[in-house]
Amino acid sequence: MPIEDVRGLYGIVDLAGDATDPRPLARALLDGGARVLQLRMKGAGASAMLAALEELRPLCRAREATLIVNDRLDVALAGGADGVHLGQDDLPLAAARRLAPPGFLVGVSTHGEAQALAAADGGADYLGFGPIFPTRTKANPDPVVGLEALARVCRRSALPVVAIGGIEIEAAAEVARAGAAAAAIIRAVNEAPDVVAAARRVGAAFGGLPSLI
C-alpha cells in the first residue's frame, strides 16, 4: 500500500541471528494489523538477509503490506523489497535516490528537527523520528527527543512520520495524538507474550485496523 496510507504499527522484524526464521514474527505482526514491515538484521551477511527477505516477500504481497529493508539498498533491490530504511550512518539519502528506481521507497531515521527537515527536503518518502522515550534496544541511542519535538516535526513535515524508540503499548495513543502516522515498537510488541494482541492494541491507538489517514 502507498506509504502515506500506512497508519498504526510499523512492524520491525528484528533478527539477531542469521539463522532465525523471520516468518513467525512477520506473520504475527501482519495478523496484528501491521501494514508495513521492516527487515532488520544488524551484523548479518547480505546472503542471509536476502534469504530472509525472500521469505517475507510473499507474506507481505499476500497482505498488500509494504516491505522495507534496513540499511542494505543492494539487498533491498536484489530481493524485490518496496523500499529501504536508512540510518544517519547508512548510505546518504541522495546516493540511495540516485541508485533506486522511481517509486522505490526511501525512509530516513532522524533524531532531531534539523535532520527531519533535511531528510524531507532531500526526498525521503517517510521519516523515522526518535527516540521518543528512553530505549534499551539500541546500544548507543541518540538523545531522547520527546513527544513535543515529535509533534513539531509532524506539523512541519508533509511526510508520514514513524515514531520510534522506547514506545510502550500504553504510549501509542500519545504518539498518535502528536501526529505520527505510525509507531515502530520493537521490544514491547515483538517480545510481548501475545504479539498479535500487542500489535492490535497499537493499531487501535491509531484509530482502527487497518485504517487510512
Place this chain on the structure above:
Amino acid sequence: MPIEDVRGLYGIVDLAGDATDPRPLARALLDGGARVLQLRMKGAGASAMLAALEELRPLCRAREATLIVNDRLDVALAGGADGVHLGQDDLPLAAARRLAPPGFLVGVSTHGEAQALAAADGGADYLGFGPIFPTRTKANPDPVVGLEALARVCRRSALPVVAIGGIEIEAAAEVARAGAAAAAIIRAVNEAPDVVAAARRVGAAFGGLPSLI
C-alpha cells in the same frame, strides 16, 4: 585498467575503524605497484565506507588503478567504484550482476574448485581463491586449499585468479608460478615496516612492475 591485465599485488585497504584515513596505505600500495585496490571495512557503516571510497577514487584514477569495494554493492555503485568483491556470504553473484551496470566488475571469493568454477560459470570477472596458506587475518578462515588446488583452478578457469590467505612475501613467486594473476596479501604487506618495498617485492615475483599478462 582491465582486470585481465592486473598482475602482481592485489592491494587490500583493510580499515579496522571507521575513522581511519585510508589514503596513506592506499598511496603506499599504489607506489609499490598495485594496479588494483580493494576497500574493505568490516563492520563500518555505509556512510563511512562511502567517505573512504571517495578518498580513494581520485588516487586510483590518477594511477589508472582499478578500485573495488568489498561486500557493499550499493556503496560501490554510489561511490563510483569500478567493481565489487563478493564473499560466499555476501550478495549472490547473479543478484549483483542484475543490479550492476555493464562493465562493472564483480569478483568472487572462492574456497574450493567447485565454488571457483561456479563463480566462473556465473559470470564473475575474476576469482579470489584461498586461503592458500594458514591465515590469521580472518577470524574463522576456510580450510587451507594449498598451491596445488590453486594451480588446478588457474588451469581450469579462463578468469584471472587472485590468490589470498596467509601468503608471505617470500611465497609470492610460488603463487605466481601456480598461475595466479595476482596475490592479495594483507598482513605481510600492509603491516610491513616498508609497505612500498614489500609491495614491490610482490610485484617483482610476478615478473615486474607494472606488467601485463
